[in-house]
Amino acid sequence: MTALLSRLLPASPPPSADPGALLAVDHLDLAYGQSRAVRNVSLRVAPGQVVCVVGRNGAGKTTLLKGIIGSLGPRAGRILFEGRDLTGSPPYQRARAGIGYVPQGRGIFPHLSVYENLLIGLEPVRGRLDGQLEQVFTLFPVLKEMARRTAGVLSGGQQQQLAIGRALMGRPRLLLLDEPTEGIQPSIVQQIEEVIAGLKGSLAVLLVEQFLDFALAIGDYCYVLESGQVTFEGTPGSLDTAALRSALAV
Numbered sequence: 072m073t074a075l076l077s078r079l080l081p082a083s084p085p086p087s088a089d090p091g092a093l094l095a096v097d098h099l100d101l102a103y104g105q106s107r108a109v110r111n112v113s114l115r116v117a118p119g120q121v122v123c124v125v126g127r128n129g130a131g132k133t134t135l136l137k138g139i140i141g142s143l144g145p146r147a148g149r150i151l152f153e154g155r156d157l158t159g160s161p162p163y164q165r166a167r168a169g170i171g172y173v174p175q176g177r178g179i180f181p182h183l184s185v186y187e188n189l190l191i192g193l194e195p196v197r198g199r200l201d202g203q204l205e206q207v208f209t210l211f212p213v214l215k216e217m218a219r220r221t222a223g224v225l226s227g228g229q230q231q232q233l234a235i236g237r238a239l240m241g242r243p244r245l246l247l248l249d250e251p252t253e254g255i256q257p258s259i260v261q262q263i264e265e266v267i268a269g270l271k272g273s274l275a276v277l278l279v280e281q282f283l284d285f286a287l288a289i290g291d292y293c294y295v296l297e298s299g300q301v302t303f304e305g306t307p308g309s310l311d312t313a314a315l316r317s318a319l320a321v
């Protein structure tokens with residue numbers, strides 16, 4: 072799996088001004104009108120790491136990812152990727168820089184075929200198809216079986232696999248995943264956990280989750296977001312899981 076995934080990725084990422092951080096988010100503030108949804112958030116993702124952001128409904132997790140991909144401009148703070156300041160860049164430039172995104176709810180195009188949905192993922196590499204399709208089909212064989220079917224007929228778990236596969240078509244160095252376990256059956260959760268575990272080391276992942284056990288099982292480092300602010304952070308082993316569970320309880 073790791074060998075396969077390493078072929079999905081560029082041979083050697085360009086040098087970073089800050090070799091410790093692939094992604095650096097510094098003092099980020101994001102708002103909808105007067106409503107501040109993300110407050111003074113700083114986080115780091117090192118190359119090859121899986122970093123989790125956990126928080127209950129409305130904590131600001133999706134808003135944080137929108138700030139990182141650039142669909143929501145910041146009130147304050149900055150975003151560096153491989154040492155480059157992307158704070159003012161539009162989303163397509165961030166995607167081309169190597170940031171892949173799997174949105175909450177998957178964002179697949181239900182009236183297009185599975186194959187066509189995957190091809191849409193080629194935009195960041197300017198349409199260059201260089202073995203990604205075969206690699207995605209090896210990771211997610213069901214997508215090959217269903218390639219000609221309309222994506223809207225796929226189950227929730229299959230659509231999640233399609234959304235991840237589509238993001239991998241653009242050969243990202245950082246993959247942002249927004250609640251990949253939401254509304255899917257346990258066997259597929261386990262399969263997605265295995266895929267993310269296989270990505271670890273060759274591709275960095277920033278995973279947003281409400282499902283704490285999944286985040287703790289898979290993450291190298293976790294941030295807890297409450298009302299738009301980071302209230303805890305640390306390695307899964309160092310975090311007080313009882314306190315976390317109560318912070319995440321509705």
Ligand SMILES: Nc1ncnc2c1ncn2[C@@H]1O[C@H](COP(=O)(O)OP(=O)(O)OP(=O)(O)O)[C@@H](O)[C@H]1O
Nearest residue numbers: 103106108126127128129130131132133134135281
């Ligand atoms: N488009 C929007 N316009 C105004 N307020 C919004 C918008 N999107 C989100 N919000 C508000 O911003 C806050 C953070 O929302 P966000 O969607 O980032 O939370 P979340 O942690 O992703 O929640 P969930 O787990 O339900 O996906 C919430 O109070 C939400 O109501």
Ligand SMILES: [Mg+2]
Nearest residue numbers: 132133134175
């Ligand atoms: Mg969300």
